[in-house]
Amino acid sequence: MLLNQFLLLSAVLFSIGVYGVVVRKNGVLVLMSIELILNAVNINLIAFSTFWGLGGQVFALFVIAVAAAEVGVGLAIVLLIYRNRRSVDIDTLDELKG
Amino acid sequence: MWFFTHVWIIPALMVLSFLLILLFGKKMPKKGSEIGIFFIGIALVMSIATAVNWWSWSSGGPEVTSKAAEAAALSEVQPKCSKVATEERLEAAEQGEKGKAQGKSVAAAAASSAEKGGEPEIATRPVVRCLSWFETGNxxxxxxxLVDGQSVLMLVVVTIISLLVHVFSTDYVGGDRRYTHYFAFLSLFTASMLFFVLGQSTLQLIIGWELVGVCSFALIGHWWEEKPNTDAALKAFLTNRVGDVGLLVGMTVLYFAADRSFSVLDINILANEGEIRHVVLLVAACCLITAVMSKSGQFILHTWLPDAMAGPTPVSALIHAATMVVAGIYLVARLYPVFFEGLSIAGSSVNLLAVVGAVTALFGALLAFVQKDIKKVLAYSTVSQLGFMVTSLGVGAWTAAMFHLFTHAFFKACLFLGAGSLSHACHHSFNMVDDMGGLRKVMPKTFWTYLIATGALAGVFPLSGFWSKDEILSGTGSFPGTEGANGTYHLMLVMLLLAAFCTAAYMTRTIWYAFYGEFRGHGHPHESGPRITVPLIILATLGAVAGVANLPKSLQVVDVPGAWATRFEKFVEPVGLYFPAISHAGFNLTLAVVSVVVGLAGIGTSYLYFWKGSFRWAQGLSSRNKLAAAGKRVLENKYYFDWLYTDVITGFVKGPLANATNWFNQHVVDGIVNGVGRGAVGTGQWVYKNVDQKVVDGTVNGIGAGAGATGGVLRHLQSGRVQQYAALFFVAAAVLTGVFVVAIG
Amino acid sequence: MTGVLAASTSFAVPANVAFAVMAVFMVAAAVRVVTTKNVVHAALWLVVVLGGVGLNYLLLQAEFVAMTQFLVYLGAVVVLFLFGIMLTRAPLGVSDDLDNSQRRLGVVIGVLLLAVLSFALVRSFGADKLTFEAYDQGAEVARAVGENGRTQAISDSIFGEYLIPFEVTSVLLLAALIGAIVLARKD
Incomplete structure (x- = not known):
């Protein structure tokens, strides 16, 4: 097996995840796309750990833990947005406008 | 010596008390206060037992007596607690210490050998016990x-004051809606303070430091329904954050300087032996001074302390007078080699620590003159007295600083509780100018205790404050004829004497307003109940007699045994490897007379001004004389520090700076963005007009659409839509990655 | 044992085949996650991707991480997403209104990123082969593999070398727990 086949797969998943983050309107779907990105990163970490030791696997575990926390808080925020606006469409949130 | 190795039980008890009050407090018949009093009572008994043990331990000279084996076992420092405090090293240092002490001051050495009758001088080592919290790599x-004289002293002070404040509070905050919550936080505060005091590693000191800060925040804002109280709590918290930056940086510097060790012993030993470079110690000391400035209310970061009086009065007595605010003093005293070596205290005549302290002592005392609120007067008085302690540490008079900390805790707590008792009688007002007066007759117990504590604070002869203040003054080494001081700090002596004069004068002023003249409030004031007056009487007694703890040697009439002669030096001051070889200024009769005269002059001036109506020319001076009016205005505005912080600095950031940024954003950035956008659209249109008409349609459509899309995106850059920002972010990331890969990789 | 398998050529071919099949499924599923018009379907397609990632970990001989992936992602995170969909009353059927107006921009960004990344990867790593040498380096790890497999080696390094990151992660989880409760509770 080549190292690159995993890395390229991860690059593809990452790009698809970025597409999802940019394009999806529904907050929950955006969070799913972020999960795609994080998993792509994890594949990278594991693939490289075959070269440089178990540190990569340890950090993949940390990423999984942090991702779980992120989903929890992210969904809580989405829920709060839904409660306040009766909609989870992210593109209606334009209060950042200068 | 069971108590030395199990001293951790004392803070653990208070944590237990906190949890029990939190869980069961509301269901108890006295709403949880009995739990707190019960546990703090046990803690006090244990602290006193520890102190008595320590005292008999140090006075017996355990290393040479029959207890030698036990002493060796007890004072053995496990390698995990300290990397460098090995047995050989400690012994070698103690030998050296003896030599140094004898060489340094002939008089002191002669005195000590005379007293001890040729007995070898013994250094009682600290008892260190620790657990590995966690390890990674090295x-x-x-x-x-870490049990030594210093921590034992603080254990006793904290638990005594805390117990009395607990008892006082049962009456003072009785019936409050968050009564249980209040006692829970008192317990938590006591636990944190004891944890801090017993700290063996700097990490533990930081944790304790922050915990007491949190408790202070919660208790200042106890009545958070009123806006000023929450503001005061926030101000205290945020001002302390400024100092915490210094604390963290300083501790990190020390951690690396001491070869990656958090142990207090390691840091002190290495600093003391000159194995840490001077400049590193200087940087660490300056950072830690910032922390001291915020926690101990030293000048320019002192502004939170007077505002913190918004909390309940017993809290002010416990936290903002007797214990928490001296955490800074304790920190300096604990890591004293860092300051002693870093600031080159010995043989010098000025340094940062001493200047900060002296300025605080004088300017804080001046501010106390214009306050109408009796608690504010006491708050500025605390600021000023903390300045005394910091100066004392700054001039090398370590023992004097701890002695003043000890006496100050009692009489200042008494004054605060007295103020609480007054306001209890006067419909919870602290305004002594408008709502008090003539209370001497109706509240005799409060009056007498307040009077005694005032005398102690002003430095009236036999009371405790006189002894500790005098020791600080002679510690400056500036007064002619003082022997054995570490340096000659002339400026400090002058400023401290002025501050002592002001202290006596403003305290007399509070007595005039509160206890003499006509009653200016409404209703019928009455003496408070026993749960308020008994703590007052105890504290006043302690404040009066605490001075015997460290009477100067030359004044002792009866010939006492060697160990008794200089109690603080013997029992409180650490000896040996982890403490610098400081010398002790001898008692100077002339200086003592001068300081008493200065104190009495302050009292006399106020007396003549208020009681006898002398200095007619001075009354109403500020309304006639422009200079005096300006001076008063400066004082009333607290040297404009609050104005500086809120209006100038915050205002600048919020106002002009924010506006400027906004303007820049609106005009320059938007201009560029819009310009680029228009340019791109223009290009698109130009492409459409010129190329589309002439070149092949398919290619052109692509380019035109691309340019149009680009233009559209750029034009709407500031749409406020998050996902557009995300898109731009990823484009930028991709482009930058590309640049890196092509150019560098 | 797995080390021997990977080194022998007889395992390389089935492993590559398995990878190819998984990769195709994963990419297809990932595309469906970001394009489907049904929110619930997106969550289900996400299951396929996450499961595929877990199988990839197995191919890379990271059994412990693979198990964690299955438990945490397939078990917990996907259920969380389904709850999120339910609680926000997302349209359960097909909905045309799930994408915003920058779909074209998204494609451009995705392709651009993919191009840059692939270029960098191919240029840097070319045809490097996976060796798995690092897994068994050092006497300690070898001993651990002999006794309790690689999992012990991982736990050793989590609680030794990476203890502080681990503690920080635990604090982060606590903060996230409190944050999620504070945000989501009705008051």
Missing amino acids: DRMTIGT
Whole structure:
């Protein structure tokens, strides 16, 4: 097996995840796309750990833990947005406008 | 010596008390206060037992008596608690210490050998016990207890004041809606303070430091329904954050300087032996001074302390007078070699620590003159007295600083509780100018205790404050004829004497307003109940007699045994490897007379002004004389520090700076963005007009659409839509990555 | 044992085949996650991707991480997403209104990123082969593999070398726990 086949797969998943983050309107779907990105990163970490030791696997575990926390808080925020606006469409949130 | 190795039980008890009050407090018949009093009572008994043990331990000279084996076992420092405190090293240092002490001051050495009758001088070692909290690689973080004279002293002070404040509070905040919550936080505060005091590693000191800060925040804002109280709590918290930056940086510097060790012993030993470079110690000391400035209310970061009086009065007595605010003093005293070597205290005549302290002592005392609120007067008085302690540490008079900390805790707590008793009688007003007066007759117990404590604070002869203040003054080494001081700090002596004069004068002023003249409030004031007056009487007694703890040698009439002669030096001051070889200024009769005269002059001036109506020319001076009016205005505005912080600095950031940024954003950035956008659209249109008409349609459509899309995106850059920002972010990331890959990789 | 398998050529071919099949499924599923018009379907397609990632970990001989992936992602995170969909009353059927107006921009960004990344990867790593040498380096790890497999080696390094990151992660989880409760509770 080549190292690159995993890395390229991860690059593809990452790009698809970025597409999802940019394009999806529904907050929950955006969070799913972020999960795609994080998993792509994890594949990278594991693939490289075959070269440089178990540190990569340890950090993949940390990423999984942090991702779980992120989903929890992210969904809580989405829920709060839904409660306040009766909609989870992210593109209606334009209060950042200068 | 069971108490030395199990001293951790004392803070643990208070944590238990906190949890029990939190869980069961509301269901108890006295709403949880009995739990707190019960546990703090046990803690006090244990602290006193520890102190008595320590005292008999140090006075017996355990290393040479029959207890030698036990002493060796007890004072053995496990390698995990300290990397460098090995047995040989400690012994070698103690030999050297003896030599140094004898060489340094002939008089002192002669005195000590005379008293001890040729008995070898014994250094009682600290008892260190610790647990490994966790280890990674070479770094080990430990948590444990360090028992020596200094921590034992603070244990006793904290538990005594805390017990009395608990008792006082049962009456003072009785019926409050968050009564249980209040006692829970008192317990938590006591636990944190004891944890801090017993700290064996700097990490533990930081944790304790922050915990007491949190408790202070919660208790200042106890009545958070009123806006000023929450503001005061926030101000205290945020001002302390400024100092915490210094604390963290300083501790980190020390951690690396001491070869990656958090142990207090390691840091002190290495600093003391000159194995840490001077400049590193200087940087660490300056950072830690910032922390002291915020926590101990030293000048320019003192502004939170007077505002913190918004909390309940017993809290002010416990936290903002007797214990928490001296955490800074304790920190300096604990890591004293860092300051002693870093600031080159010995043989010098000025340094940062001493200047900060002296300025605070004088300017804080001046501010107390214009306050109408009796608690504010006491708050500025605390600021000023903390300045005395910091100066004392700054001039090398370590023992004097701890002695003043000890006496100040009693009489200042008494004054605060007295103020609480007054306001209890006067419909919870602290305004002594408008709502008090003539209370001497109706509240005799409060009056007498307040009077005694005032005398102690002003430095009236036999009371405790006189002894400790005098020791600080002679510690400056500036007064002619003083022997054995570490340096000659002339400026400090002058400023401290002025501050002592002001202290006596403003305290007399509070007595005039509160206890003499006509009653200016409404209703019928009455003496408070026994739960308020008994703590007052105890504290006043302690404040009056605490001075015997460290009477100067030359004044002792009866010939006492060697160990008794200089109690603080003997029992409180650490000896040996982890403490610098400081010398002790001798008692100077002339200076003592001068300081008493200065104190009496302050009292006399106020007396003549208020009681006898002398200095007619001075009354109403500020309404006639422009200069005096300006001076008064400066004082009333607290040297404009609050104005500087809120209006100038915050205002600048919020106002002009924010506006400027906004303008820049609106005009320059938007201009560029819009310009680029228009340019792109223009290009698109130009492309459409010129190329589309002439070149092949398919290619052109692509380019035109691309340019149009680009233009559209750029034009709407500031749409406020998050996902557009995300898109731009990823484009930028991709482009930058590309640049890196092509150019560098 | 797995080390021997990977080194022998007889395992390389089935492993490559398995990878190819998984990769195709994963990419297809990932595309469906970001394009489907049904929110619930997106969550289900996400299951396929996450499961595929877990199988990839197995191919890379990271059994412990693979198990964690299955438990945490397939078990917990996907259920969380389904709850999120339910609680926000997302349209359960097909909905045309799930994408915003920058779909074209998204494609451009995705392709651009993919191009840059692939270029960098191919240029840097070319045809490097996976060796798995690092897994068994050092006497300690070898001993651990002999006794309790690689999992012990991982736990050793989590609680030794990476203890502080681990503690920080635990604090982060606590903060996230409190944050999620504070945000989501009705008051």
